[in-house]
Structure formats: structure tokens, C-alpha cells
Amino acid sequence: MANYDAIMEALVACDQEKLTSLVNGALEEGASANDILNKGLIAGMDIVGEKMESGEMFIPEVLMTAQTMSVCLETLKPLLGEEGDTVTTNVLIGTVKGDLHDIGKNLVAMMLESGGMNVHNIGVDIDPQEFVRYIKETDADIVCLSALLTTTMPAMKETIEAISESGLRDQVKIMVGGAPVTQAFADEINADGFAPDAGSAAKLAKALAA
Amino acid sequence: MFEVIGERINTSRKKVQAAVADRDADYIVDDVKKQQEAGAAFIDVNAGARIGHEDEDMKWLLDTIQPVVSLPLALDSPDPAVLELAFNMVESEPMVNSISLEKDRFDTMMPFLEGKTCKIVALCMDDAGMPASSQDIIDRADQLVKDLTGIGFPVSSIYVDPLVQPISTDITKGVMVLDAVRGIKAQYPEIHITGGLSNISYGLPQRKIINRTFITLMMSAGMDSAIIDPLDEKIMATIVTADMLLGNDSFCMNFLKGVRAGSIES
Numbered sequence: 019m020a021n022y023d024a025i026m027e028a029l030v031a032c033d034q035e036k037l038t039s040l041v042n043g044a045l046e047e048g049a050s051a052n053d054i055l056n057k058g059l060i061a062g063m064d065i066v067g068e069k070m071e072s073g074e075m076f077i078p079e080v081l082m083t084a085q086t087m088s089v090c091l092e093t094l095k096p097l098l099g100e101e102g103d104t105v106t107t108n109v110l111i112g113t114v115k116g117d118l119h120d121i122g123k124n125l126v127a128m129m130l131e132s133g134g135m136n137v138h139n140i141g142v143d144i145d146p147q148e149f150v151r152y153i154k155e156t157d158a159d160i161v162c163l164s165a166l167l168t169t170t171m172p173a174m175k176e177t178i179e180a181i182s183e184s185g186l187r188d189q190v191k192i193m194v195g196g197a198p199v200t201q202a203f204a205d206e207i208n209a210d211g212f213a214p215d216a217g218s219a220a221k222l223a224k225a226l227a228a
Numbered sequence: 229m230f231e232v233i234g235e236r237i238n239t240s241r242k243k244v245q246a247a248v249a250d251r252d253a254d255y256i257v258d259d260v261k262k263q264q265e266a267g268a269a270f271i272d273v274n275a276g277a278r279i280g281h282e283d284e285d286m287k288w289l290l291d292t293i294q295p296v297v298s299l300p301l302a303l304d305s306p307d308p309a310v311l312e313l314a315f316n317m318v319e320s321e322p323m324v325n326s327i328s329l330e331k332d333r334f335d336t337m338m339p340f341l342e343g344k345t346c347k348i349v350a351l352c353m354d355d356a357g358m359p360a361s362s363q364d365i366i367d368r369a370d371q372l373v374k375d376l377t378g379i380g381f382p383v384s385s386i387y388v389d390p391l392v393q394p395i396s397t398d399i400t401k402g403v404m405v406l407d408a409v410r411g412i413k414a415q416y417p418e419i420h421i422t423g424g425l426s427n428i429s430y431g432l433p434q435r436k437i438i439n440r441t442f443i444t445l446m447m448s449a450g451m452d453s454a455i456i457d458p459l460d461e462k463i464m465a466t467i468v469t470a471d472m473l474l475g476n477d478s479f480c481m482n483f484l485k486g487v488r489a490g491s492i493e494s
Binding site for chain 2: 073076077078081118119120121124125142143168169172198
């Protein structure tokens with residue numbers, strides 16, 4: 019039985035050397051790449067997300083764990099393909115029309131990706147109709163809207179309205195976030211959820227996908 | 229002499245928004261008097277957060293602030309109609325915050341600015357987003373200077389904001405903006421460099437020590453103004469001290485004045 023807890027711990031500690039040797043050891047023992055990914059790495063990133071949410075870990079540490087994980091993913095990827103595709107959640111994420119900020123949005127994208135989701139990061143200044151088009155194209159389950167400015171928050175509302183008008187509203191869960199965004203605003207514009215940081219966003223996306 | 233643009237009168241701050249909504253003049257008067265006493269050179273006024281009320285809120289704020297402070301104001305809005313209204317109300321030459329190279333902002337601000345006399349904050353932002361390198365910042369600043377001097381603004385009236393970006397997601401962002409400030413100052417010695425600083429520490433704990441340390445580095449590179457909270461005593465003490473060390477405080481008078489007033493201590 020592979021030691022998934024040790025993998026989790028090595029990832030949270032950003033110990034690349036230890037993690038690589040644990041992952042290789044688990045594969046030699048016959049553990050499946052899927053199990054290593056889900057029970058070890060993704061479970062580890064869940065802890066990282068929680069520690070970020072609670073203020074125990076900071077952005078540079080989170081980025082370092084993600085980088086540590088991605089090195090291991092390179093080893094696992096070819097094996098995951100052989101084991102066959104598992105059902106994943108498709109996420110569409112972008113910054114709304116008129117807003118060019120992307121740091122927070124990219125952090126959320128990274129956390130969702132590290133959480134095992136299939137993330138389509140479509141960039142900044144995205145028109146409501148573009149979101150609609152991408153939802154169809156990517157068959158998105160979750161749509162994440164980002165805005166950093168009070169002046170672009172109304173574009174979140176417009177985007178959700180455009181999604182409703184296109185008839186796709188019931189097919190997707192919509193999450194909103196960004197510095198000026200609040201739970202009250204999310205409720206007001208008929209979003210399904212709000213997250214104040216990238217760690218909580220990962221948790222929320224999992225809950226919405228379940 | 230370093231110029232602090234006091235950022236507190238902004239309706240996106242909860243208490244200010246409540247005071248503006250309730251037309252609580254005492255709160256605003258008290259706040260701006262404190263900013264003036266703390267050494268602010270300009271009072272920034274941003275009435276943008278109560279959507280649909282910006283013009284009336286701006287008008288009320290200016291009516292409330294002007295009788296009690298002698299400082300010039302920084303009129304902070306993206307809307308030329310609001311700026312025009314505010315511009316016609318101010319009693320001394322204001323600062324306008326801001327123009328950028330984003331097409332919509334640029335195209336509406338240029339006709340507003342043409343023929344006016346004011347200081348202008350010029351953001352190194354364009355439609356491609358935040359600048360990606362020192363050269364990118366320098367090029368954008370250069371473009372803004374050319375455009376603004378082209379409609380009659382002297383270089384010395386321009387306050388370039390190079391846009392400070394977080395170090396937590398990219399460790400090179402501090403050096404990137406420092407290099408850019410040096411480059412811009414080398415090209416235009418009379419220009420001013422301003423901006424907010426707190427972005428530098430986004431995503432990190434103990435942010436204020438990062439902000440304070442960073443402002444001394446920025447001042448050394450040529451920053452001579454900042455959009456900050458003048459009631460933050462520690463950053464104000466750091467600025468006065470750094471300004472002295474950079475040779476801008478004749479006979480150390482401001483530093484010594486601060487020490488005697490109790491606002492600067494080891």
C-alpha cells in the first residue's frame with residue numbers, strides 16, 4: 019500500500035526531492051498514477067488551499083507547491099493516459115469586460131488545476147458574448163468571473179445575464195471573485211458562489227461540482 | 229521635497245462611503261484636517277463607489293473639503309463629466325487622477341485635458357494590460373509624456389505612475405519597476421514619479437514593513453511622490469527620513485521637526 023499521506027506531506031512541505039522519490043517508490047510498488055494523483059497530490063493541494071484560506075500559507079509558498087506538483091505530474095501524465103480518462107470538471111475562467119487584471123484570476127486557475135480540474139483560462143477583458151461562446155466550446159461545468167475594479171463589477175452582472183439569455187444558465191455553476199466583490203454582490207447578481215481567495219475558490223469549485 | 233497624495237477620501241472605503249451617504253460633513257472635515265497636519269501635499273478625492281451618485285457626491289465632497297484645507301486636491305475619476313464639474317469648483321490648481329493609454333480612457337481624457345492647467349497622473353497602463361518589463365513601463369511613460377506635452381503640458385506637471393505589481397507572484401517585479409523609474413527619470417529629469425505602493429506586498433504577511441522598505445528603494449530610484457495614507461505614521465516617518473538621506477531636506481530640518489513633534493522615532 020503506497021503511503022499517500024507521506025506524498026501529501028512532502029508536497030505541502032515543498033520537498034521536491036522527497037516527493038519525487040515517494041512518487042517513484044509508489045509507482046514501483048504498483049500504485050496507479052490515478053491514485054497517486056488523487057489521494058496524494060490533489061489531496062495535498064487541498065491542504066495547501068485550506069492553509070492559504072486560513073492564512074497559514076502565503077502565495078509564494080502556494081506557487082512553489084504548485085510547481086513541485088507539476089514536476090511530478092510530468093512523470094504521471096503518460097501513465098494517466100494509459101489508465102484511461104476519468105471524468106473531470108470543466109472550468110472556464112476569465113476576467114470580465116473592461117478589466118485587465120489577471121494575477122488573482124491566474125492564482126485561482128492554478129489552484130483549480132492543481133485540484134484536478136480541467137481549466138480553460140481565457141484571459142482578461144472578456145466580453146459577455148465571448149463567455150457564452152466559450153461555455154459552448156468547452157462544455158464548461160463551472161464558470162469563474164473575476165473583476166478587480168468597482169467600475170467593472172457591473173460587467174459581471176451583464177455576463178451572467180448574457181449566459182441566462184443564451185439559455186445556458188442551468189447548465190453551469192457561476193463563481194465570482196476579486197478584491198471588491200462580496201457575497202452580497204454575488205447573491206444580488208445571481209451567481210452560485212463567491213470566494214474571497216484562491217484557496218476558498220478551490221474548495222467552492224469542488225462543492226459546486228459535486 | 230517628496231509629495232504625499234493622501235488617499236483616504238475614497239468612497240470605496242466603508243466609513244467614507246457611509247459619511248458621504250449620510251452627508252456627515254464633520255467626519256470628512258476631521259479626516260482631511262488630519263491628512264493636512266500629517267504632511268499630505270494633495271488630498272485625493274474619489275467619489276466613484278456609489279454608482280449613479282458620483283457627480284453629486286463629488287460636488288458635496290469638494291464643498292465640504294475646500295473651506296477647511298489649503299491643500300490642492302487630486303480629482304480622482306475616470307469620468308470627464310465628473311472631472312469637468314470638479315475642475316470648475318476647485319479654488320487652486322488641482323491634480324487630475326488620471327489618464328492612461330487604455331484607448332477609452334485616453335480618448336475621453338485628452339479632449340478634457342486640452343487647454344487646462346493642472347497636474348496630471350499618467351498611468352503606464354494600456355489595452356494590453358499591466359506592463360510586462362522595465363522597457364515596457366519606460367515606453368508607455370514616454371508615449372504619455374509625448375502625448376501630454378503635445379497638448380501643452382510641461383513635463384514637470386506630469387506624475388507618472390509606473391504601476392507597482394506584486395512580488396509574491398513574480399520575484400522580479402520589484403527590480404522591474406525600480407529599473408523603470410531610473411530609466412524614466414534619466415530621460416525626463418523634471419518628471420514626477422508617483423503611485424500606490426501596497427500592491428508590492430499583495431499576498432504576503434506583514435505587508436507594511438514591505439511597503440516601507442520598498443518606498444525607500446523607490447525614492448532612491450527617483451520616486452518623489454506616492455498615493456498613500458498620510459495617517460500611517462510609520463510610513464510617513466520613513467519617507468521624511470529617506471528624503472533627508474537623499475539630500476532633499478536642507479539642514480535636516482524636516483527630520484528634526486518630525487522628531488520634536490514625536491512623529492519620528494527610532
